[in-house]
Amino acid sequence: MTTTEPRIIPMGVALNEAMDIAMGLDEKVFLLGEDIAEPSGGVYKITKGLSTKYGTHRVRKTPISEAAIIGAAVGAAIAGYKPVAEIMIMDFIAVCLDQITNHAAKIRYMSGGQTTVPMVIRTSAGAGRQFGAQHSEMLEAWAVHTPGLKVVVPSNPADAKGLLISSIFDPDPVLFVEPMLMYWDPQYACDVPVGDNRIPLGKANIVREGKDVTVISYGKQVHDAVKAADILAAEGVSVEVIDLRTLVPLDEATVLASVSKTKRAVVVHEAVTRCGFGAELSSRIHEELFGTLAAPVARVGGQNTPVPYAKNLETAFVPQVADIVAAIKSLNK
Amino acid sequence: MATTNRPDSPDRETLVQMYEIQNKIKTTDERFRSMLTSGQIQLIYYSPRGQECISAGYAVHLRPDDYVVTIYRGLHDHLAKGVPMRELWAEFLGRSTGTCKGKGGPMHITHPESGLVVTTGIVGSGIPIANGFGLASQLAGTDQVTVVNFGDGASNIGAFHEGMNMAAVWKLPVIFVCQNNLYGEHTPMSMSTGVEYISERAAAYGMPGVTVNGNDPVAMWHAAGEAIARARAGEGPTLIEARTYRFYGHLMGDAMEYMPKEERKAAMAADPVPAFRAWLLENGHATEAQLAEIEDKIVAMVDDAVEFAMNSPEPSLDELYTDVYEEITK
Numbered sequence: 001m002t003t004t005e006p007r008i009i010p011m012g013v014a015l016n017e018a019m020d021i022a023m024g025l026d027e028k029v030f031l032l033g034e035d036i037a038e039p040s041g042g043v044y045k046i047t048k049g050l051s052t053k054y055g056t057h058r059v060r061k062t063p064i065s066e067a068a069i070i071g072a073a074v075g076a077a078i079a080g081y082k083p084v085a086e087i088m089i090m091d092f093i094a095v096c097l098d099q100i101t102n103h104a105a106k107i108r109y110m111s112g113g114q115t116t117v118p119m120v121i122r123t124s125a126g127a128g129r130q131f132g133a134q135h136s137e138m139l140e141a142w143a144v145h146t147p148g149l150k151v152v153v154p155s156n157p158a159d160a161k162g163l164l165i166s167s168i169f170d171p172d173p174v175l176f177v178e179p180m181l182m183y184w185d186p187q188y189a190c191d192v193p194v195g196d197n198r199i200p201l202g203k204a205n206i207v208r209e210g211k212d213v214t215v216i217s218y219g220k221q222v223h224d225a226v227k228a229a230d231i232l233a234a235e236g237v238s239v240e241v242i243d244l245r246t247l248v249p250l251d252e253a254t255v256l257a258s259v260s261k262t263k264r265a266v267v268v269h270e271a272v273t274r275c276g277f278g279a280e281l282s283s284r285i286h287e288e289l290f291g292t293l294a295a296p297v298a299r300v301g302g303q304n305t306p307v308p309y310a311k312n313l314e315t316a317f318v319p320q321v322a323d324i325v326a327a328i329k330s331l332n333k
Numbered sequence: 334m335a336t337t338n339r340p341d342s343p344d345r346e347t348l349v350q351m352y353e354i355q356n357k358i359k360t361t362d363e364r365f366r367s368m369l370t371s372g373q374i375q376l377i378y379y380s381p382r383g384q385e386c387i388s389a390g391y392a393v394h395l396r397p398d399d400y401v402v403t404i405y406r407g408l409h410d411h412l413a414k415g416v417p418m419r420e421l422w423a424e425f426l427g428r429s430t431g432t433c434k435g436k437g438g439p440m441h442i443t444h445p446e447s448g449l450v451v452t453t454g455i456v457g458s459g460i461p462i463a464n465g466f467g468l469a470s471q472l473a474g475t476d477q478v479t480v481v482n483f484g485d486g487a488s489n490i491g492a493f494h495e496g497m498n499m500a501a502v503w504k505l506p507v508i509f510v511c512q513n514n515l516y517g518e519h520t521p522m523s524m525s526t527g528v529e530y531i532s533e534r535a536a537a538y539g540m541p542g543v544t545v546n547g548n549d550p551v552a553m554w555h556a557a558g559e560a561i562a563r564a565r566a567g568e569g570p571t572l573i574e575a576r577t578y579r580f581y582g583h584l585m586g587d588a589m590e591y592m593p594k595e596e597r598k599a600a601m602a603a604d605p606v607p608a609f610r611a612w613l614l615e616n617g618h619a620t621e622a623q624l625a626e627i628e629d630k631i632v633a634m635v636d637d638a639v640e641f642a643m644n645s646p647e648p649s650l651d652e653l654y655t656d657v658y659e660e661i662t663k
């Protein structure tokens with residue numbers, strides 16, 4: 001490697017590269033999903049060009065049949081392929097939940113390890129575009145609550161690429177949640193290394209070091225956590241920000257080491273707060289570090305409501321930078 | 334040819350009523366698109382333009398207490414069933430005065446007073462729910478019927494197949510209107526569907542299925558009338574496949590690169606709404622003055638609704654927490 005020029009690309013391109021690399025490396029990798037082939041290349045253009053390059057037998061446009069899509073992926077995975085299924089928007093996971101939770105997740109266990117399901121379900125998620133209650137949810141907690149599934153939520157293009165390649169070659173089923181608003185927005189573009197740069201599942205990223213409070217997040221909210229850290233730095237509060245990257249497997253060691261140091265933690269995610277991933281993580285921190293904490297772990301998440309349509313209500317549903325700042329301050333009282 | 338002439342064609346009043354509904358849909362759609370294009374408003378918008386005759390054709394057979402279930406591309410069904418223009422606009426714009434207080438948005442328009450009971454954004458999901466309305470009417474012993482609208486793409490999802498079978502087994506008073514506009518999002522029907530006509534699928538469930546030219550108002554009126562009469566008489570469900578075309582692709586801003594230009598041009602040249610207008614005049618079913626008066630009235634109604642919606646407040650922030658349960662529940 002001689003070049004040091006940064007290559008700033010959006011998450012949509014990074015994901016495309018990941019699938020391109022995986023398909024080039026292993027002919028067992030194939031894609032299936034609604035509208036994913038040319039001339040459309042996916043409704044969000046994430047699979048643009050791939051059907052031209054690899055053929056429509058490997059980049060398969062499907063009917064609107066989520067249960068049949070995931071079922072086909074499960075069967076093909078057991079039979080030795082590495083399917084990457086796209087569910088256009090995360091709320092539609094509900095339509096194929098049986099195939100995901102009763103089959104993809106449990107087959108390895110139920111068969112005593114004889115049959116395994118190495119597949120990826122890619123799905124876009126998140127509020128902020130006034131798509132209403134059925135097109136805006138972050139439902140990662142459903143999958144975390146199902147033993148057998150791995151769960152990945154990238155926060156930037158470089159991670160998205162590295163984590164997706166790892167997910168495709170992972171021996172287990174992976175739910176790969178792509179924050180919809182980050183696909184093409186240049187403010188989230190970043191330097192993405194060329195080639196097969198895998199990022200292992202289960203390895204959190206310390207995005208920013210600090211000593212007073214640890215903010216733990218994933219996906220789009222990592223950026224809000226960093227903004228909150230910037231604001232508080234000006235007030236003399238030093239905030240450490242951890243991007244979990246993957247919820248299963250969870251890098252507890254990194255989280256616990258950080259909170260042992262700062263003695264304060266805030267968990268941030270966009271999903272509904274009640275029974276969200278923050279509830280689990282907060283419990284784990286309390287279980288491990290109870291006597292040493294300077295304050296109870298705080299949670300910042302979506303309101304316990306469906307996602308509303310009206311702009312002002314939608315904004316009020318989604319956790320904002322100011323909410324993170326307020327939560328951090330509440331721990332420092 | 335705009336429409337068929339049959340001896341048992343609808344009377345003049347019904348013909349004009351159908352035109353009025355079609356024109357209301359077309360005028361409303363045109364206003365939405367022009368305001369979106371000019372940037373006056375911003376929202377996710379699924380144009381129903383091209384599909385007007387289907388909604389008009391079934392709606393004139395319905396009573397206010399009949400139920401309609403529809404989808405995100407539902408503006409034509411909403412208007413045809415009589416959802417009031419002001420509240421409809423206000424909901425699309427996310428205002429507190431909207432049908433759903435601005436909380437549902439265009440994909441979830443609900444106005445029980447008009448019988449527009451469910452609008453869903455999940456493909457196919459309205460079909461089983463429509464059966465529930467049909468079951469309720471059957472249990473209560475009323476002769477209400479339910480019309481459920483969905484696309485060609487939706488006929489490939491499990492909910493369609495389960496719902497059709499249950500409706501047939503239980504002889505539910507439900508009319509399944511598949512508005513076949515030949516595309517599901519960016520995929521042509523031929524690439525996703527194993528049959529040439531969606532109506533063929535009815536046979537598999539033991540219910541009558543018909544394919545009708547959805548752009549022919551009189552043909553649609555006949556097909557809907559027969560199915561609705563059968564349902565009202567307790568003789569069970571029907572699948573109507575109404576063939577049509579979406580003029581503006583899947584949603585506003587769609588580049589439509591997957592739709593052959595010539596195909597779209599031809600469909601738009603055969604625009605069913607002006608064609609029906611001309612047919613009404615040629616056949617002496619209406620006068621120019623009569624139709625012009627209707628059209629002016631609709632423009633005024635849309636003007637009024639736009640002003641009403643634009644001047645309405647956003648929902649208050651407390652509304653975020655209401656309506657999750659009957660009472661605010663922790």
Ligand SMILES: Cc1ncc(C[n+]2csc(CCOP(=O)(O)OP(=O)(O)O)c2C)c(N)n1
Pocket residue numbers: 034064066088092095406454455456457483484485486487488514516517518583
């Ligand atoms: C279960 C589910 N899968 C996918 C989608 C995304 N989606 C929205 S509309 C649509 C196409 C539906 O096509 P069709 O049923 O023909 O209706 P049309 O939009 O043409 O009126 C798709 C795939 C969805 N909303 N729900």
Ligand SMILES: [Mg+2]
Pocket residue numbers: 484485486512513514515516517518
């Ligand atoms: Mg369609």
